[in-house]
Amino acid sequence: MGEPTPSSRSVMGEPTTDGRFGEFGGRFVPETLVAACEELEAAFREAWADPAFVAEFETTLRDYGGRPSPLTECRNLSSQLGVRLLVKREDLNHTGSHKINNVIGQALLAQRMGKTRLVAETGAGQHGVATATAAALLGMECKVYMGAVDVDRQALNVFRMRLLGSEVESVQSGSRTLKDAVNEALRDWVATVENTHYCLGSVMGPHPYPWMVRTFHHILGDEAAAQCKDLTGGDPDVVVACVGGGSNAAGIFSGFADGDARLVGVEPAGGAAVGRGVPGVVHGMTSYLMQDEVGQVMEAESISAGLDYPGVGPEHAYLAAIGRAEYPSVTDDEVVEAFTLMSRAEGIIPALECAHALAWIVRAAPEMQGQTVLMNLSGRGDKDVDQMMDVLGMHGIVS
Amino acid sequence: MSAAEASTRRDSFGALETHLRARRDSGAKLLVPYVTGGYQGWQRAVEAAAAAGADAIEIGVPFSDPVMDGPVIQQASTAALVDGATPASVLEEARELDTGVPHAVMTYYNLCHHQGHERFASALLDAGVCAAILPDLPYVEAGPWLEAAAETGLEAILLAAPTTPEHRLADLCGASRGFVYAVGLLGVTGERTALARTATQIAARCLAVTDRPVLTGVGIGSPSQAIEACEVSDGVIIGSAVVRTLMSDGPEAVGELVASYRTALDHG
Ligand SMILES: Cc1ncc(COP(=O)(O)O)c(C=O)c1O
Numbered sequence: 001m002g003e004p005t006p007s008s009r010s011v012m013g014e015p016t017t018d019g020r021f022g023e024f025g026g027r028f029v030p031e032t033l034v035a036a037c038e039e040l041e042a043a044f045r046e047a048w049a050d051p052a053f054v055a056e057f058e059t060t061l062r063d064y065g066g067r068p069s070p071l072t073e074c075r076n077l078s079s080q081l082g083v084r085l086l087v088k089r090e091d092l093n094h095t096g097s098h099k100i101n102n103v104i105g106q107a108l109l110a111q112r113m114g115k116t117r118l119v120a121e122t123g124a125g126q127h128g129v130a131t132a133t134a135a136a137l138l139g140m141e142c143k144v145y146m147g148a149v150d151v152d153r154q155a156l157n158v159f160r161m162r163l164l165g166s167e168v169e170s171v172q173s174g175s176r177t178l179k180d181a182v183n184e185a186l187r188d189w190v191a192t193v194e195n196t197h198y199c200l201g202s203v204m205g206p207h208p209y210p211w212m213v214r215t216f217h218h219i220l221g222d223e224a225a226a227q228c229k230d231l232t233g234g235d236p237d238v239v240v241a242c243v244g245g246g247s248n249a250a251g252i253f254s255g256f257a258d259g260d261a262r263l264v265g266v267e268p269a270g271g272a273a274v275g276r277g278v279p280g281v282v283h284g285m286t287s288y289l290m291q292d293e294v295g296q297v298m299e300a301e302s303i304s305a306g307l308d309y310p311g312v313g314p315e316h317a318y319l320a321a322i323g324r325a326e327y328p329s330v331t332d333d334e335v336v337e338a339f340t341l342m343s344r345a346e347g348i349i350p351a352l353e354c355a356h357a358l359a360w361i362v363r364a365a366p367e368m369q370g371q372t373v374l375m376n377l378s379g380r381g382d383k384d385v386d387q388m389m390d391v392l393g394m395h396g397i398v399s
Numbered sequence: 400m401s402a403a404e405a406s407t408r409r410d411s412f413g414a415l416e417t418h419l420r421a422r423r424d425s426g427a428k429l430l431v432p433y434v435t436g437g438y439q440g441w442q443r444a445v446e447a448a449a450a451a452g453a454d455a456i457e458i459g460v461p462f463s464d465p466v467m468d469g470p471v472i473q474q475a476s477t478a479a480l481v482d483g484a485t486p487a488s489v490l491e492e493a494r495e496l497d498t499g500v501p502h503a504v505m506t507y508y509n510l511c512h513h514q515g516h517e518r519f520a521s522a523l524l525d526a527g528v529c530a531a532i533l534p535d536l537p538y539v540e541a542g543p544w545l546e547a548a549a550e551t552g553l554e555a556i557l558l559a560a561p562t563t564p565e566h567r568l569a570d571l572c573g574a575s576r577g578f579v580y581a582v583g584l585l586g587v588t589g590e591r592t593a594l595a596r597t598a599t600q601i602a603a604r605c606l607a608v609t610d611r612p613v614l615t616g617v618g619i620g621s622p623s624q625a626i627e628a629c630e631v632s633d634g635v636i637i638g639s640a641v642v643r644t645l646m647s648d649g650p651e652a653v654g655e656l657v658a659s660y661r662t663a664l665d666h667g
Pocket residue numbers: 097098123124125126127201202203242243244245246247248249305306307351353354378379380
């Protein structure tokens with residue numbers, strides 16, 4: 001009899017053999033890439049079952065990446081908001097965000113598979129910088145695709161990637177943001193699949209990516225669960241993270257999904273794929289997707305380049321469909337306020353992406369009085385200060 | 400459905416495959432040009448291509464995220480979308496075409512998924528289109544679509560790639576209808592300076608496991624490359640070369656271009 005394995009009993013367990021989380025997921029890629037996805041899945045399964053690989057992954061994240069990241073109790077914001085606010089400090093990782101966890105995992109795996117070249121898409125540039133960093137560390141060639149709009153608003157990260165030795169291509173097609181960078185990276189991979197690994201930056205794309213990327217981020221959820229327990233004696237009441245593709249959210253949710261904590265993924269109002277709830281198929285997966293009435297994919301619009309994505313990872317679509325997690329959205333104005341609030345109240349400049357999570361907490365705080373709220377601070381705001389100087393200057397907050 | 404009915408259904412070919420088999424069996428090499436639907440002048444380009452000796456026409460229905468397409472077809476798709484092309488408008492215009500050869504639609508799976516498999520297939524058939532190619536719906540995910548297309552009577556063409564493993568190739572070729580689309584290289588649509596070695600390799604691998612017509616597409620950009628591909632393959636699909644010509648020189652030039660391929664394939 002099919003005795004369920006421990007992981008398949010988990011709410012966030014392994015997907016089915018055809019890569020499904022409920023009805024979502026799959027492998028909707030050109031035929032050329034199907035074999036590469038299968039090869040990647042086999043390699044990932046084999047590596048993840050090898051204690052030597054897992055040890056190398058964990059050691060690299062510790063000695064090079066700076067893990068474990070601390071859990072900070074935000075006393076000032078807690079008293080202002082009336083909740084006990086704990087934040088998981090992924091901003092303190094090497095390269096400034098959670099993205100490094102996944103990238104170290106994939107780069108080590110790619111090397112083990114004999115690949116010599118990485119390609120990646122990037123929105124805010126954080127995943128691109130992390131990939132360029134891993135490529136430098138492991139001596140691999142690297143090319144990062146970035147929408148032309150994002151190249152303009154994240155110039156510092158473009159320079160970082162080039163400094164690290166990667167090629168950055170400014171993508172001029174479509175909406176010239178993250179979705180188009182993914183298309184271009186896929187087109188590259190279709191042509192170079194023999195020596196190249198596509199280092200996808202979120203829990204999206206074809207199977208096994210959503211599952212593999214979440215597995216590499218599981219470490220942050222596990223750490224957070226243990227840290228919360230040490231500090232408070234148990235799980236928080238609410239776990240909150242921003243959602244672009246959904247990797248930082250998947251990482252932190254995976255530490256709490258089998259408990260009772262309320263899970264909240266915050267989308268930007270202009271990129272609320274789950275919020276609109278229409279399923280679609282693009283970038284290799286079935287998931288919720290912003291699209292027009294005939295099925296053309298719409299352009300997301302958000303102040304934060306890292307959340308400017310019209311889709312969402314399939315496991316989030318599943319968690320929403322079964323009611324285990326909820327996905328509200330916040331406006332750019334609320335985000336700007338939260339960005340400033342965290343900087344002034346706590347001395348932490350958050351990335352605009354995770355300022356979405358705080359914006360929702362600020363809004364929902366009146367209904368959560370006295371509760372413990374864990375927020376994933378997925379990245380630091382250094383990359384955003386240039387853009388925010390304009391925004392806040394316009395708003396007259398900073399002269 | 401009885402077993403006998405099922406097997407008749409399996410063995411009776413659709414309009415596209417019947418036509419291509421007859422042409423192939425008469426000794427001809429098959430020529431299928433691709434035109435982006437909704438691009439200015441596209442209907443005249445299709446008619447000119449048919450008049451110049453195309454055996455069938457592939458009509459592109461523009462999609463916002465064409466991941467299998469290179470810059471030329473991307474540009475034409477974007478221009479068509481900006482001009483307001485929708486699946487319905489392209490099919491409406493396709494219905495008006497009278498070319499005397501079968502039409503297949505090439506588009507991306509979300510447009511089919513969004514409408515629903517049956518409705519999508521029926522809409523194509525209503526517009527006089529007998530087959531569809533969905534390059535981001537690989538064989539491993541195509542089951543429900545293949546079933547719906549078969550039920551509706553639309554020929555669902557599958558793509559075989561140089562990376563398709565041997566253990567999948569025979570099943571894939573068996574499940575395809577109309578013809579087998581052999582992807583000639585590792586890469587997206589676009590002209591290349593030379594024919595990739597993979598072009599003849601994948602065609603030969605397909606022909607070894609199916610008697611269905613095998614057409615090679617992606618990366619064929621000159622009559623001499625078409626001849627080279629057809630040393631093995633039953634025929635070729637030419638896309639970017641046609642679309643580039645349509646964009647730079649207009650629909651009549653497409654007729655001349657297709658004629659040059661026709662002459663090359665017929666007379667070497
Ligand atoms: C700091 C930060 N957080 C979040 C994201 C969004 O990605 P995800 O939804 O996969 O966590 C990004 C993407 O660039 C980011 O840089």
